[in-house]
Amino acid sequence: MDEQICNGIYAGTNSYINVSFDSSSQGQVAMVIYEWADSNYLGAVTPGSDTSLPRTYICTTDAVRAGLCAASDVGMFILDLPANKTVAETSIWGSSIAFSGTPSAPASLTQSNSSVSSSTRASFWDNPDGPPTPPADPSLDDYTSPWLARRALTQRAPEDTMPTTPMTGATIQYIQPIHYHVNKTGYYCVGAIPVTVLHQGETGGTNHTHASFSGTVLFQNEFWGQLPAAEYPKITFYMIVMLAYTGFAAGWAFLCLRHRHDLLPIQNYVSALFGLVVVEMLANWAYYRYVNAHGDGTASKVFLFVVSILDAARNSLSFFLLLIVSLGLGVVREEIDAMNKARILAAAHAFFGVVYAVGMDLVQLETASAFLLLLCVVPLAVTMTVFLLWIMYGLTGTIAELAARKQKYKLGMFKKLYRVLMAAVVALFIFFITSSMSFSSRYEEDYTPRSWKNRWWLLDGWLVLLYMAVFVTIAFFWRPTGSNRRLAMSDELAQDEEDAEDYDLEAIQMRGDRAKMEAMMGIDDMGAGGGPQEGRIALRGDDGDDDGDTVFEIGDEGSDDEGDRRKSREAIVPAKDRTD
Incomplete structure (x- = not known):
């Protein structure tokens, strides 16, 4: 069973929190509304040598005797404010709420459990006799939902003109929803703790009134709609x-x-x-x-x-x-x-x-x-x-x-x-x-x-x-x-001179012509030295051939870089007759 409901709120002139209790609610509750940044002001350190004890949040007769709160605050949340800060300077709203038929001056209090449910309806009005049908919005007469409304472009809720329920310092007899106007964007919580009231009975004995309640909390952001502020x-x-x-x-x-x-x-x-x-x-x-x-x-x-x-x-x-x-x-x-x-x-x-x-x-x-x-x-x-x-x-x-x-x-x-x-x-x-x-x-x-x-x-x-x-x-x-x-699925032609020779027909013919000239002039190599080198022209045939042709091979058979491309390239050129 939830005793506290929290939600983020984007503040504006139309943002507020509305808490409504069902007509079946009985007894008395201590209620507080606050922004999370002020949560450290709630409750007082429980006296004693055991530091693991939780803080005391509700003012009871025992808390009064321990000096944690004043007798006038019995039934309310305890506020532990610094000496230089007042309640008005915080976001805290707190009071004791009594439902119909409950004495407003309890003599002793104990805690029990009940529930508060949350709601994100687009509008909310309620009273102790039950929630009536929310009033229609005139601007939506021609539309079936806010989905089609013109106001959906700006997504702003109607301006909140209702004042915050005043904190009187005394128990409030519940006759209408508790209203809290939100002035600052933050993470707001609503807490409600049911208490048991001991009072004098008609026969002179002591009667116990146990609190039992259910209610609805509306967090109305500045925007119109039902999305939580975190999702908007x-x-x-x-x-x-x-x-x-x-x-x-x-x-x-x-x-x-x-x-x-x-x-x-x-x-x-x-x-x-x-x-x-x-x-x-x-x-x-x-x-x-x-x-x-x-x-x-x-x-x-x-x-x-x-x-x-x-x-x-x-x-x-x-x-x-x-x-x-x-x-x-x-x-x-x-x-x-x-x-x-x-x-x-x-x-x-x-x-x-x-x-x-x-x-x-x-x-x-x-x-x-x-x-x-x-x-x-x-x-x-x-x-x-x-x-x-x-x-x-x-x-x-x-x-x-x-x-x-x-x-x-x-x-x-x-x-x-x-x-x-x-x-x-x-x-x-x-x-x-x-x-x-x-x-x-x-x-x-x-x-x-x-x-x-x-x-x-x-x-x-x-x-x-x-x-x-x-x-x-x-x-x-x-x-x-x-x-x-x-x-596309094609190879790019080489862009440098060395690789381009493998694709250029003109370059291939120029190599053949150069080899032909070297063969006719008897040049064995373009460089110095007598050993086989790259670019060597190897003549095939002998002086006794009568066919008039000489077969030669271009390239170095041992070259790793050029071997695959230049090996076995042959040219046939006419041989010149010797006139020795």
Whole structure:
């Protein structure tokens, strides 16, 4: 049974906390509303030599006798303020609440348990006779829900004109909801501790009135809707990311249209991935808009499952395409032997991605067990690690092969891809270290108050932006251009003079002519020395041949660099008659 409900609130003129108790509530409760930064002012150190004793939070007759509070504060939370600070200078609101039929001046108090439930309804009005139908909003008369309302563009709640319930210093007889206007953004808590009242009975004996209550707490942020404050920034974030992807996709489509006759297969895959990413970001934005308008329900959970599938499909397709590009498909080789293994790995990564996405939305990090968190994170981390290692291994091999074949243009493209991936790996490593350090303190009392505003960024936002940076950078390097054919399944002609001779017909003929002249002039070698050297012309035949032809071989048979290309090249030239 909860005795305290906490939530983050973005402050504004329309933000407040409203606490309503059901008409069935009986007895008396000590109630407090505060921002977490002031939590150290609640309660007093329990006297005694045992330092492990918890603080005393409720003013009872025993607490009065111990000097922890004044007799006028019996039934209320104890405040331990510094000498130079007043209650008005803090966020604390506290009082004793008595329900119908309960004496307002108890003689003795003890603690018991009850419950307070939380609610995030868009509007709230209540009284001890039960909650009536909330008043209609005139601005929504033409709409079925805030999803279609004009005000949804600004997402601001109606201005809060109700004043905060005053702290009278005495027990408040409950006749209307407790209202607390929020002036400062923070993590606010509502605590309600039921107490037992001892009072004089009609027959002269002592009667006990045990508190029993249930109620609803509304945390109304400055925005309109039912999303918790910690999740609300995702609406704007995914809208901006979706618009950014749409702009990038439009630019990519223009380039594809301009060079439509020279597109490579990998560029068609990137086009499909651009479309999937735009749809996925649109689905994420629509999901949070829907939940903000309609709250959690069956439809919201189905919507969440669809979004999770799209997210997992996007990640898996990205890794799969990155893998086949790194292995050189369509650029270095026409097919990959391990294609089926790559598809199985992509399917496994997609499945574990759905598990992770759904788990992060449904699991409460503060109360989840380490095993459950590991079950959501570890399988996805394993498949991602296999993908990354395989990609880097394949990319390294492709770069080495292109370097050996002296394919400079393709080599430059793959080296750029390698640098981008290395930067992404470093960024992911930093992310995992940061997130691990953050989640390791999730059981600490102040973890949620410290992290509620930026936890969405750590879980979702940072990775989304990292993916966009990597994807857009790679797409820019591999964008459709007039040089597309230089990446096709063909070898690049050598750009230096030495290697170009192997492809240039004119150079081949010039070598033959030079060899012919050297043979006719009796030149055995262009350099000095009598031993066999590179460039030597070996004449075949003898003076007694009457066929008029001499066969000679160009090149050094022992040359490692030129042997394969120049060995067995022969030319037949007429021999000059000797006139000895």
